[in-house]
Amino acid sequence: MRPLRHAVARHRPPLPADTGKTVWLFDLDNTLHDCSKGIFSAIDGAMSRAVASSLQLSAQDADVLRKEYWRRYGATVIGMVRHHGIKAGTFLHLSHDFDVASLVHSEYGLARKLRRLNGHKILLTNAPTEYARTVLKTLGILHHFDGIWTIEHMALQGRIRPKPSPGLMKQVLARLRVPARRVVLVEDTLRNLKSARQAGMRTVHVYHPGTPFSALHAGRALYVDVRVNSVGRLAGVRPHAGSDPAVARTVAT
Structure with missing residues (x-):
């Protein structure tokens, strides 16, 4: 597989057809790093x-x-x-004109934990590219990602369509050329996970009780396959293999 080090939507070809590997779509804020600290x-x-x-x-x-x-x-x-x-x-x-790097906080050993996660990793964020790359660099995980898909690349029919746009989810799958069942969206925002599930993707809810978007739903949504409170727990998760789409499984730290 050719590495996609820049924005998937504009600068590089899509991923090859089904390789049998999982494609992990990662949200950024409050998923890969903790935004509650500033x-x-x-x-x-x-x-x-x-x-x-x-x-x-x-x-x-x-x-x-x-x-x-x-x-x-x-x-x-x-x-x-x-x-x-x-x-x-x-x-x-x-x-986004502020000192981003000084405010970035993440869980210990994030880079090592992502390295253990098999499959292709792509960032899918409503944030702008410059901000997203700065955060990933500060976290020391930029090199783990095969592609970065930001709000600059979410234009459909002349209008910006960020998550949770159903049109965006369809565009993502079309560009990836991978069956939806092998694509997993890892997110803290439930409405984005719901849209991904409606497109046929699997879903992982990164649940932080103290953050604004996770707190919108305290129970287990039917469109969530797995709930984790740490990205580091993903290495042992297989939401596309034998999971019941009507039941969310919680994996605690």
């Missing part, structure tokens, strides 16, 4: 400042608009592009 608040602040400077709004009005576009579209940048004609690349740079 990154989310830094992103929120930078995002509001970017809205304010782009539209000449007060800090309070910018914060309200940021939240409204996030609720409506799943990403503030979509509202900025759609309603104000702001260039996506410019806004994404402004909204």
Whole structure:
């Protein structure tokens, strides 16, 4: 298999047809690293400042608009592009213009644990490319990934379609050329896992009780194959082999 070291969606060919190996699609924030220690608040602040400077709004009005576009579209940048004609690349740079590396925290031995996980690994994140690569480099795991698929590569029919867009999930499977049953989405956000399951993928819920998106559902969703509270537990997980799609199995640390 040829390595895909850059963005899968634009710079490299898709993965070859079914090789028999699992393809792991990893979310980034609160999946591969813990955002509760400062990154989310830094992103929120930078995002509001970017809205304010782009539209000449007060800090309070910018914060309200940021939240409204996030609720409506799943990403503030979509509202900025759609309603104000702001260039996506410019806004994404402004909204992540802070010292990312100093705020990155992960579980101990993450690189070693990922190395033990058999199969192809691809990042699938609604974050921008520069931010995603910085986080992976800081974590020391960039080289473990065969591809990086970020929000810059989630355009469908001229519009940005981030997770949990069903169209994005179909596009991902088409580019990978791998049967959906061999693709596993590893995520902390349940609505994204639900969309992946509807596309035929297997799902792993990375559950952190203290983080904002995992806390939206305290029980076991029917579209979750396995729940873990540590990415390091994935080496012993086979969500595509003999799992009952109607029952979520919890693997604790």
